[in-house]
Amino acid sequence: MRIFFAIFIFAIVTVVSILGFRGSLSTKPPLEVFPDMDRQARYKPQAENSFFDDGRNDRPIPSGAVARGNYLNYNEVFSEDFVDLRLGDVAYNKGKHADDTFVQTLPTEVTYANMEHGRLKYEIFCVSCHGAAGDGNGVTKPYGVLAASYHDDRLRNESDGYIYDVIMNGKGLMYGLSDRLSADEAWSIVLYFRALQFSQNASVEELTPAQRDLLGI
Amino acid sequence: MANVFPKWVNTIPIKVIVAAILIKTAVIAGFTYYFTPKYTRVGYAPTQPVAFSHALHSGQLEIDCRYCHTNVDRSEHSNVPATEVCMSCHSMVRKDDPLLAPVRDSYASGEPIPWVRxxxxxxxxxxxxxxxxxxxxxxxxxxxxxxxxxxxxxxxxxxxxxxxxxxxxxxxxxxxxxxxxxxxxxxxxxxxxxxxxxxxxxxxxxxxxxxxxxxxx
Incomplete structure (x- = not known):
């Protein structure tokens, strides 16, 4: 019996020392004990595919085509004078009129919901570099990112279409966000951008007495 | 008539039962502990082509998840970001760091970074x-x-x-x-x-x- 116990304990110790414990980190891919039909020959987003030369499953959009349900490459596809009832005109999608002048004022409605939408998107895509107040003091500043402050006369006087164009296509060191933002998201950021500018450049006289009382000034 | 079997034979059934119970318990415990995704999947931490730290980017810098995984709230697939997203900061931050060489190469060549899923x-x-x-x-x-x-x-x-x-x-x-x-x-x-x-x-x-x-x- 002693021999049995010795072998029994030895077997347990061996198994545990080889297999380890749950949750221990490992660089080895997970063991699929019963593979069933877990891995099928099926197209998956962003996956590898040996059929194509570049090894990619996701195919680049052929020029002149629009990905279904995705109008992010709208500008490259439609001509300047194209007007879509649902998506608006080129000015809406480009921030520029057909004669290349910038759209002066926001083509979207100024509503609280739109402003909140803009704040949400601003806090995702802009805040890291431009800072919560839009003064260019984002968390990335100590790491060497140079971001513009919104609070100078040049940017206060630029048209809304210009701001839209910079958000979408970038400027200087800033990369464009047209791959990640839809037109209405970018316009709502423009709206929030204006609110930020106003927040740092407003005078007490613009407030009603009631509002002043509320703020204690 | 002398005893055919020595006395110790009487203990054999007990010993066999004890051994059987121990072995069965150990095997069942082993299967329960190891044959589950709690063991097979949890802890998988492959070495990625770039030593990207979520603890730094998401934890310390508080960059929103959606800055990179933009499609998570609009698609079934939460995307791995394009190299351009990395470069929107890393064209300025650590732009000569050898650790980021694969990112710069990918941006220059258009070949995707082979992130491990x-x-x-x-x-x-x-x-x-x-x-x-x-x-x-x-x-x-x-x-x-x-x-x-x-x-x-x-x-x-x-x-x-x-x-x-x-x-x-x-x-x-x-x-x-x-x-x-x-x-x-x-x-x-x-x-x-x-x-x-x-x-x-x-x-x-x-x-x-x-x-x-x-x-x-």
Whole structure:
């Protein structure tokens, strides 16, 4: 019996020392004990595919085509004078009129919901570099990112279409966000951008007495 | 007549029973402990082509999940960002760091960075990211505290039991929509919040399927 116990304990110790414990980190891919039909020959987003030369499953959009349900490459596809009832005109999608002048004022409605939408998107895509107040003091500043402050006369006087164009296509060191933002998201950021500018450049006289009382000034 | 069997033979049945029970217990315990995704999947932490630290980017710098994984709230697939997203900062930050050489090469050549996928559902499981995050199920429920991981590892088992646990009791996991991307958020243990959570499930018509075809196709 002693021999049995010795072998029994030895077997347990061996198994545990080889297999380890749950949750221990490992660089080895997970063991699929019963593979069933877990891995099928099926197209998956962003996956590898040996059929194509570049090894990619996701195919680049052929020029002149629009990905279904995705109008992010709208500008490259439609001509300047194209007007879509649902998506608006080129000015809406480009921030520029057909004669290349910038759209002066926001083509979207100024509503609280739109402003909140803009704040949400601003806090995702802009805040890291431009800072919560839009003064260019984002968390990335100590790491060497140079971001513009919104609070100078040049940017206060630029048209809304210009701001839209910079958000979408970038400027200087800033990369464009047209791959990640839809037109209405970018316009709502423009709206929030204006609110930020106003927040740092407003005078007490613009407030009603009631509002002043509320703020204690 | 002398005894045919010596006396110690009397103990054999007991010994065999004890040994059988021990072996059976050990085998069952071993299977229960090891033959589960809690062991096979959890802890998988492959070496990535670039030593990207979520602890730095998401934890310390508090960059929103959606800055890079932009499509998580609009698509079933939560995308790995394009190299251009990395370069929007790293064209300025650490622009000559040898650790980032694969990123610069990828940006110059257009070849994707071969990130290693960690979380894989079986191919007959159709998980939709957008419907979960847009209805108050946080990233952290399935991915763990990625914002504290220097190297991302598989943190939750993602087994069918794991999915059903939440599909049966969504009110215990649902959270306010503005806290979905805040992995740090702690669920208040108050009766009041429980009611709010039940309210979310009701108001947003959260009706997680428990039938096979809800997820399997």
């Amino acid at each position: 960690i979380h894989k559902t079986p191919d007959y499981v159709y998980f939709n990211h957008a419907v979960h995050v847009n209805r108050g199920i946080s990233c952290v429920e399935c991915h763990g505290r990625v914002d504290q991981m220097k190297v991302v590892h598989h943190d939750k088992p993602l087994s069918m039991g794991f999915c059903l646990e939440c599909h049966r009791n969504p009110e215990e996991y649902i959270r306010p929509p503005e806290e979905v991307y805040n992995l740090d958020w702690e669920r208040p243990e108050t009766e009041e919040f429980k009611e709010t959570a039940v309210g979310f499930v009701h108001d947003w018509k959260v009706n997680p399927p428990q039938s096979c075809s809800g997820c399997h196709r």
